[in-house]
Amino acid sequence: KDWISFSHMSVDRSIFPFDSWFSCEHRALRLSRLELNDDSSRFPQGIYSVRKTIARFLSVARGVKCFPEQIVLGGGTQFLFYLLRHLFQENSLYAMENPGYRRMYESLKMESLRLKTIPLDNKGISIDLLKQMNPNVVYVTPSHQFPSGVVMPISRRIQLLNWAAEKDDRYIIEDDYDSEFKYESDTIPSLQGLDSYERVIYLGTFSKSLLPGLRISYMILPQQLLKRYREKCSFIMSTSNALGQLTLQQFIDSGEYRKHIKHMKQVYIERQKKLIETLKKRFDSAITMHGANAGLHFTAEFDTPRTIDEIAERAHAAKIELYNLKPYCLEDHYLYSKPAFILGFANLSVDKIEEGVERLYHAIFE
Numbered sequence: 001k002d003w004i005s006f007s008h009m010s011v012d013r014s015i016f017p018f019d020s021w022f023s024c025e026h027r028a029l030r031l032s033r034l035e036l037n038d039d040s041s042r043f044p045q046g047i048y049s050v051r052k053t054i055a056r057f058l059s060v061a062r063g064v065k066c067f068p069e070q071i072v073l074g075g076g077t078q079f080l081f082y083l084l085r086h087l088f089q090e091n092s093l094y095a096m097e098n099p100g101y102r103r104m105y106e107s108l109k110m111e112s113l114r115l116k117t118i119p120l121d122n123k124g125i126s127i128d129l130l131k132q133m134n135p136n137v138v139y140v141t142p143s144h145q146f147p148s149g150v151v152m153p154i155s156r157r158i159q160l161l162n163w164a165a166e167k168d169d170r171y172i173i174e175d176d177y178d179s180e181f182k183y184e185s186d187t188i189p190s191l192q193g194l195d196s197y198e199r200v201i202y203l204g205t206f207s208k209s210l211l212p213g214l215r216i217s218y219m220i221l222p223q224q225l226l227k228r229y230r231e232k233c234s235f236i237m238s239t240s241n242a243l244g245q246l247t248l249q250q251f252i253d254s255g256e257y258r259k260h261i262k263h264m265k266q267v268y269i270e271r272q273k274k275l276i277e278t279l280k281k282r283f284d285s286a287i288t289m290h291g292a293n294a295g296l297h298f299t300a301e302f303d304t305p306r307t308i309d310e311i312a313e314r315a316h317a318a319k320i321e322l323y324n325l326k327p328y329c330l331e332d333h334y335l336y337s338k339p340a341f342i343l344g345f346a347n348l349s350v351d352k353i354e355e356g357v358e359r360l361y362h363a364i365f366e
């Protein structure tokens with residue numbers, strides 16, 4: 001039998017419009033010879049016309065307000081975050097959500113920056129604990145908290161923005177990852193779009209909506225940090241490849257991007273509904289699900305005497321690709337009362353769901 005994937009790490013390449021991507025790349029090659037053979041030193045922030053396209057798309061899709069000048073394109077969110085850290089005061093205190101994005105936690109620790117982790121409540125990062133810890137920079141994933149899936153409601157967003165506005169050296173890094181996919185409520189505007197004190201740095205990526213291998217991510221700097229960026233970092237060449245950028249621009253400007261997102265939402269909503277239904281039917285009250293009304297994964301706790309490691313082993317033996325929440329509990333303290341897992345459906349076709357849930361049940365209970 002072949003593998004069945006509950007992974008949140010991958011996207012379903014079978015629905016990526018390779019043909020239209022290819023014709024966009026062909027057009028980019030034909031139309032943008034100048035930008036292509038120009039060394040990217042002239043575009044440390046990425047090609048201007050591409051940034052214009054992204055600024056336009058973000059204002060419609062996420063209510064983000066920015067000029068193309070404020071956008072910095074980079075080859076991955078981690079690299080952009082690395083650049084960003086050089087714009088803040090030397091001994092800034094950083095804070096991030098726990099459970100949270102382990103790769104961000106590790107990269108902050110690698111730089112031995114002062115770092116605190118802040119637990120979540122049912123509205124996202126705990127504002128009371130944030131006030132207690134009083135960091136300078138807080139990294140949040142409000143659209144679909146990673147990995148728990150909590151969607152930060154507008155009330156908490158306002159509280160967060162008011163907190164940041166109280167002091168000059170406070171910033172919010174909004175990682176809007178996985179924001180393209182909302183199922184119940186309509187899209188809640190980004191923190192960046194609600195921010196009137198220039199406290200929010202917006203991080204975005206095309207890894208989820210297009211392909212992770214593209215390595216086209218971007219950050220939007222408020223004016224004051226943009227000034228500091230230009231003073232300190234303008235010698236750094238763009239790390240996002242020009243042909244990828246120009247193809248992306250064709251793909252967005254031609255309307256293909258909007259069409260693709262719409263198609264993916266239809267495919268994913270159907271999978272998500274079917275997966276939740278099948279899990280409820282099979283596991284009944286032994287499963288508790290969280291964070292399912294957005295993104296391409298949700299989390300589930302299972303009421304079982306088995307340990308996470310035993311389940312992970314049996315899942316592997318049953319050929320299901322499954323990630324548990326232990327690595328995302330930062331500071332190595334497990335935050336859940338029962339074995340908890342990430343259930344992704346981006347790479348789980350509808351016809352595999354019954355079999356996948358059956359194998360999962362076997363790994364957890366039989």
Ligand SMILES: Cc1ncc(COP(=O)(O)O)c(CN[C@H](CF)CCC(=O)O)c1O
Pocket residue numbers: 008009010075076077078101102103141146175177204205206207212215216217
């Ligand atoms: C919270 C969060 N912000 C951004 C990215 C995107 O980064 P980039 O492709 O470099 O733009 C990811 C990507 N997450 C990866 C794939 F899902 C790894 C997940 C894991 O480490 O579990 C992410 O989780």
